Amino acid sequence: MESASAILNKYDSCVLPLTRSGEGDQEEARALREAGPASLFPNARNANAALSGLLLLLGCWEDSHHIAQDIAAPEGSYWHAIAHRIEPDSSNAAYWFRHVGPHPIFSRLHRGASEILERGNTGWRLKADWDPFLFLEWCDEARRQPGGPKERVAEEIQQLEWRLLFEWCTAAE
Helix, strand or coil: CCCHHHHHHHCCCCCCCCCCCCCCCHHHHHHHHHHCHHHHCCCECCHHHHHHHHHHHCCCHHHHHHHHCCCCCHHHHHHHHHHHHHCCCHHHHHHHHHHHCCCCCHHHHHHHHHHHHHHCCCCCCCCCCCCHHHHHHHHHHHHCCCCCHHHHHHHHHHHHHHHHHHHHHHCEC
16 A cells, blocks of 8 residues: 555645545545455554545545544544534534644644745734644635635645644554
């Protein structure tokens, strides 16, 4: 099976949308499920969570959600929260973000989001630390202005968040 970095490279052109649409690549999802998380991500910190994130990236919301809701770890709650954020169901996403707590990727996400915001024209300002609830509000705001700078910035931050969380999940224990 491919390494996690090879899998990441394979799907590098995929972009996680702010709003769920369609059923995603079901054939690819089936192949990933059949391969299984342990085979796809051997020695990973959380192989099931990595698979949930990968399925979400492929647009397979139902599959991702089903896996995430059965993971009793912050990463399961995190993917579950992201799935509900793009559903969009902000109150449900907030519920799951409360279960995540302060996650180890937050400091890198805060730094990256700061750099993205410097290039964007949104008027958005970060707090001293990463706040997933503030970002949830920004995503809701961005959806009301499709094609605008806020949507582009929110998508870029969300893509960074996806990548950091995926890398965290696939890192060796």
